[in-house]
Amino acid sequence: DSGVTQTPKHLITATGQRVTLRCSPRSGDLSVYWYQQSLDQGLQFLIQYYNGEERAKGNILERFSAQQFPDLHSELNLSSLELGDSALYFCASSPGGAPYQPQHFGDGTRLSIL
Amino acid sequence: SQQGEEDPQALSIQEGENATMNCSYKTSINNLQWYRQNSGRGLVHLILIRSNEREKHSGRLRVTLDTSKKSSSLLITASRAADTASYFCATDVDSSYKLIFGSGTRLLVRP
Numbered sequence: 001d002s003g004v005t006q007t008p009k010h011l012i013t014a015t016g017q018r019v020t021l022r023c024s025p026r027s028g029d030l031s032v033y034w035y036q037q038s039l040d041q042g043l044q045f046l047i048q049y050y051n052g053e054e055r056a057k058g059n060i061l062e063r064f065s066a067q068q069f070p071d072l073h074s075e076l077n078l079s080s081l082e083l084g085d086s087a088l089y090f091c092a093s094s095p096g097g098a099p100y101q102p103q104h105f106g107d108g109t110r111l112s113i114l
Numbered sequence: 115s116q117q118g119e120e121d122p123q124a125l126s127i128q129e130g131e132n133a134t135m136n137c138s139y140k141t142s143i144n145n146l147q148w149y150r151q152n153s154g155r156g157l158v159h160l161i162l163i164r165s166n167e168r169e170k171h172s173g174r175l176r177v178t179l180d181t182s183k184k185s186s187s188l189l190i191t192a193s194r195a196a197d198t199a200s201y202f203c204a205t206d207v208d209s210s211y212k213l214i215f216g217s218g219t220r221l222l223v224r225p
Contacts, residue, residue: 099206105156
């Protein structure tokens with residue numbers, strides 16, 4: 001058990017809809033990362049937050065947004081969903097957010113767009 | 115595009131054999147990490163090697179890094195069926211906070 005909790009585990013929705021994925025980091029970790037894993041794109045870094053502030057941005061679409069709350073949990077919002085957004089979405093956390101620190105991953109949210 | 119490319123894409127070996135997988139990357143790095151992913155689960159950190167290190171060991175794992183060739187290898191000795199998973203290298207570059215993952219090697223260890 002990594003200590004990182006992601007909810008929901010599975011999400012099925014339709015094109016054009018909006019969903020929110022939630023992540024609770026390991027106790028004491030200040031940094032949260034979001035990744036998208038799909039068969040054709042592999043594991044893609046989306047965005048990183050450190051103690052409530054955005055720290056790094058990757059290949060995150062404008063339709064996607066994220067935030068980290070004062071209690072350090074994070075949410076990833078996906079809107080105007082398209083078929084291509086179907087993927088596994090992972091959240092990871094680390095103590096201080098430096099890239100050399102090991103990241104601890106949750107078991108992901110599997111998003112299926114019908 | 116991927117910073118790291120793993121080779122081979124898939125590897126099937128018998129239990130007890132050694133498994134070697136390689137990672138090549140494109141730009142200079144600060145550190146390189148290896149992660150394991152069991153089917154349908156999150157990634158698990160295995161080992162980190164810094165750019166000024168050439169070799170590192172952790173249990174049955176041995177990682178090497180050749181910065182002149184921009185490549186790393188992960189050796190798993192005396193493999194077990196429980197080692198069946200996908201293995202990814204990940205690099206952080208320059209002053210970026212990003213961790214860039216490779217495409218992964220799928221390892222199957224047959225009992």
